[in-house]
Amino acid sequence: MELLHRTLLATIGALSVFYALVKVSLGYWKRRGILHEKPKFLWGNIKGVVQGKRHAQDALQEIYSNYKGRAPFVGFFACLKPFILALDLELVHNILFTDAGHFTSRGLYSNSDGEPLSGNLLQMDGHKWRSLHAKSAEVFTPANIQKLLPRLVQISAGIQKDLSSAKLQQTHNISQLVAGYNVNVLASMAFGLGDRGVEEFSQWAHNYWGKFSLWRAYLALEFPLIARLLQYKSYAEAATSYFERITLSQLKEQRGRDRQPLQTFLHLYSNASQPLSDIQIAAQAFGFLVAGLTPLNATLGFCLYELARQPELQDRVRAEIRKTLQQHDSQLSGECLRDLKYSKQVLNETLRLHTPYPFLLRRATKDFELPKSVFIIARGNNVLIPTAAIHRDPEIYPEPERFDPDRFEEEAMNLRPKAAFLPFGDGLRGCIAKRFVEQVLLVGLVALLQHHRYSPCAETTMPVEYNNRMLLLAPKSDIKLKVERVD
Ligand code: HEM
Numbered sequence: 001m002e003l004l005h006r007t008l009l010a011t012i013g014a015l016s017v018f019y020a021l022v023k024v025s026l027g028y029w030k031r032r033g034i035l036h037e038k039p040k041f042l043w044g045n046i047k048g049v050v051q052g053k054r055h056a057q058d059a060l061q062e063i064y065s066n067y068k069g070r071a072p073f074v075g076f077f078a079c080l081k082p083f084i085l086a087l088d089l090e091l092v093h094n095i096l097f098t099d100a101g102h103f104t105s106r107g108l109y110s111n112s113d114g115e116p117l118s119g120n121l122l123q124m125d126g127h128k129w130r131s132l133h134a135k136s137a138e139v140f141t142p143a144n145i146q147k148l149l150p151r152l153v154q155i156s157a158g159i160q161k162d163l164s165s166a167k168l169q170q171t172h173n174i175s176q177l178v179a180g181y182n183v184n185v186l187a188s189m190a191f192g193l194g195d196r197g198v199e200e201f202s203q204w205a206h207n208y209w210g211k212f213s214l215w216r217a218y219l220a221l222e223f224p225l226i227a228r229l230l231q232y233k234s235y236a237e238a239a240t241s242y243f244e245r246i247t248l249s250q251l252k253e254q255r256g257r258d259r260q261p262l263q264t265f266l267h268l269y270s271n272a273s274q275p276l277s278d279i280q281i282a283a284q285a286f287g288f289l290v291a292g293l294t295p296l297n298a299t300l301g302f303c304l305y306e307l308a309r310q311p312e313l314q315d316r317v318r319a320e321i322r323k324t325l326q327q328h329d330s331q332l333s334g335e336c337l338r339d340l341k342y343s344k345q346v347l348n349e350t351l352r353l354h355t356p357y358p359f360l361l362r363r364a365t366k367d368f369e370l371p372k373s374v375f376i377i378a379r380g381n382n383v384l385i386p387t388a389a390i391h392r393d394p395e396i397y398p399e400p401e402r403f404d405p406d407r408f409e410e411e412a413m414n415l416r417p418k419a420a421f422l423p424f425g426d427g428l429r430g431c432i433a434k435r436f437v438e439q440v441l442l443v444g445l446v447a448l449l450q451h452h453r454y455s456p457c458a459e460t461t462m463p464v465e466y467n468n469r470m471l472l473l474a475p476k477s478d479i480k481l482k483v484e485r486v487d
Contacts, residue, residue: 022041022042022080025077025080025081025082026039026041026044026077026080028075028077028082029075029076029077029082032075032378034074034075034375035067035070035071035074035075036074036075036076037063037066037067037074037075037076037077039076039077042079042080043079044076044077044078044079044080044081045059045063045076045077045078046059046077046078046079049078049468050079050214052468052469053468054468055358055466055467055468055473056358056359056471057355057358057359057388057389057466057473060085060358060359060384060386060388060389061386061388061389061392063076063085063386064085064087064386064389064390064393065389067085067087068087068088068393069087070087071087071375072086072087072088072090072091072370072373072375073085073086073087073088073091073375073377073383074087079218081218081221081222081382082381082382083382083383083384084377084381084382084383084384085384085386086383086384086385086386089390089417089419089420091370092385092390092419092422093417093418093419094368094370094371095362095383095385095427096360096385096419096422096425096426096427096430097418097426097427099368100427100428100429102364102365102366102367102368102377103362103363103364103365103368103383103429104125104126104129104130104365104428104429105125105126105129105362105363105365106122106123106125106361106362106363106429107125107221107361107362107363107382108122108123108125108221108361109123109217109220109221109224109227109232109234110123110124110125110234111227111228111231111232111233111234112124112128112283113228114228114231114233115233115234115235115240116240116244116279116282116283117235117240117243117244117282117283117286117287118233118234118235118283119132119279119280119283120132120283120284120286120287120288120290120291121133121136121284121287121291121432122287122290122291123234123287125363132276132280132284133428133432134274135269135272135274135275135276136269136284136432137432138272138273138274139265139268139269139272140432140433140435140436142435144268145435145436145439146334147263147268148189148263148264148436148439149332149333149334149337149439149443150263151188151189151263151264152185152189152439152440152443153332153443155181155184155185155188156181156443156444156446156447157447158180158181158184159177159180159181159444159447159448160447160450160451162177162180163177163448163451163452163483163485170482170483171457171458171459171480171481171482171483172480172481172482172483173478173479173480174301174304174305174454174478174479174480174481175297175301175475175478175479175480176478177448178296178297178300178301178304178444178448179293179297180202181300181444181447182292182293182296182297182300182440182444183198183201183202183205183293184198185296185440186205186288186289186292186293187201187202187205188264189263189264189265189288189436190264190265190266190284190285190288190289191243191246191247191250191264191266191285192247192250192251192254192264192266192267193246193250197246200242201246204239204242204243205289205293207236207239208235208236208239208240208243208289208290209235209236210235210236210237210238210239211236216232217234219232220232220234240286243282243285243286243289244279244282244286247266247278247281247282247285247286248278248279248282250266251266251270251278251281254266254267254270255270265284265285265288266281266285269281269284288433291431291433292433292437294356294470294472294474295356295357295437295472295473296437296440296441297474298354298356298472298473298474298475299347299350299351299354299356299441300441300444300445300448301475301479302350302353302354302464302475302479303346303347303350303441303445304448304454304479304481305460305464305475305479305481306346306349306350306353306403307346307449307454308454308455308456308460308481308482309403309456309462310403311453311455313346313403313405314449314453314454316342317342317343317346317445317449318449318450318453318486320340320341320342320343321340321343321445321446321449321450322450324336324339324340325446325450327339332443332446337439337442337443340442340446342405343442343445343446344408344438344442345405345406345407345408345409346405346445347438347441347442347445348405348407348408348421348423349403349404349405349407349408350403351423352391352397352407352408352421352423353391353392353400353401353403354464354473355387355388355391355423355473356423356472356473356474357387357423357425357472357473358386358387358388358389358471358472358473359384359385359386359387359388360384360385360387360422360425361382361383361384361385362382362383362384362385362429363380363381363382363383364377364378364379364380364381364383365379366379367379385422385425387422387423387425388473390419390420390422391420391421391422391423396416396420397420424437451485451486451487452483452484452485452486453483453484453485453486454481454482454483455481455482455484456481456482457480457481457482459480460479460480460481461475461476461477461479464476464479465477
């Protein structure tokens with residue numbers, strides 16, 4: 001009886017401490033006197049997101065619409081973690097550009113000693129990120145990206161090959177088709193693989209998370225020092241050791257050759273004036289896969305989905321592609337890509353309506369006093385820029401749900417502030433591969449549309465649904481469309 005009594009008391013004690021801790025955590029914005037969304041016990045303001053009932057993008061859009069115009073930012077909680085949601089474009093501009101020096105961190109977990117491949121640009125912060133970024137900036141120059149184009153065009157021929165096996169009027173799995181191209185691009189450009197080995201690469205490229213545990217990831221974000229001490233790993237060890245092995249062996253093989261063709265990031269990194277160590281190069285290659293594969297797949301998939309729904313726009317893109325190629329002797333050169341203006345507008349509109357990274361993350365590295373205001377973003381505060389909500393703000397993009405590439409005509413773009421369109425983020429921590437990505441998407445779109453027409457079929461989910469279990473935006477199920485050859 002006494003044991004039962006003690007156990008009961010201990011349980012009540014533990015629950016009271018837990019309750020008090022939660023209450024203290026959720027009182028953060030109130031104590032600071034900052035406008036905030038009232039949090040729910042444990043879930044904060046993202047109830048439904050953790051359970052997969054709604055996408056993080058929807059939760060953020062709701063807070064953005066409720067508070068925009070009332071203050072430059074609003075506080076909210078992702079579970080117990082306090083965040084600042086930037087509400088006005090001037091503040092976004094300050095964070096990304098004018099005062100970017102206060103916001104050079106992202107606050108993700110990495111442990112380059114215990115898990116070397118987590119030492120990549122996306123995950124690193126502080127002086128280690130600065131040094132990596134300086135060395136990588138030397139690799140991602142416009143001239144170098146142009147050097148990658150011939151190999152990219154070669155890889156895109158695989159799309160035509162895949163499509164040529166599609167029977168007339170057949171339903172095609174578009175998500176698989178575009179993933180095939182993007183996986184090949186990353187296998188070749190980031191890891192230096194030839195056609196051999198791509199199948200194994202593709203399997204690991206879709207399975208590197210291992211047994212993902214949300215609460216462990218949450219604790220690693222909240223207590224990174226303890227997580228490092230306990231050697232918490234973000235990815236499956238078998239996957240990271242595979243990626244490490246192939247990069248190191250490609251680098252070795254490449255050094256054994258007399259001449260370097262400079263057609264991959266591996267070549268470019270090892271030819272840089274301040275080269276990284278081999279393991280650091282492997283970490284960057286892995287980071288490119290983590291940062292790039294899902295958004296590349298999503299963008300090309302959503303783009304074809306939108307064009308299938310609006311055949312007149314699709315015909316216009318195809319006509320532009322054919323005419324431009326004709327003007328450039330069928331050579332998909334840099335000049336040819338520059339002339340594909342409408343195709344670029346279509347890709348931009350896809351990135352606006354289906355923003356692959358629905359938000360940007362920053363952590364204040366020093367106190368930031370908002371200009372002409374009494375507000376302070378304190379050192380250590382996590383800031384979130386709700387790009388998807390900005391891209392769907394009717395005051396910036398009238399009728400935001402409508403897919404309309406004319407929004408990206410040069411004149412219309414010049415009328416909007418720079419911070420109104422941020423699919424690649426921007427400033428110091430913007431997507432370092434933006435130019436490369438634009439090239440990959442355009443070359444892919446040319447191969448997809450030049451000889452083929454896409455239309456919805458019985459298996460097309462309309463409107464498209466998003467996968468609520470992912471923070472990045474991706475379709476809930478594979479996009480399927482009817483494909484026909486048009487010559
Ligand atoms: C459609 C495809 C892509 C989109 C929409 C995209 C978008 C983004 C965004 C929004 C960020 C965060 C920017 C910020 O916080 O301001 C980012 C970071 C990054 N992206 Fe991309 N990305 C794409 C593909 C790629 C690819 C293919 C690569 C590599 C080849 C890549 C490499 C990176 C890296 C390394 C970072 C971290 C940069 C840093 O923190 O210094 N991305 N990307």
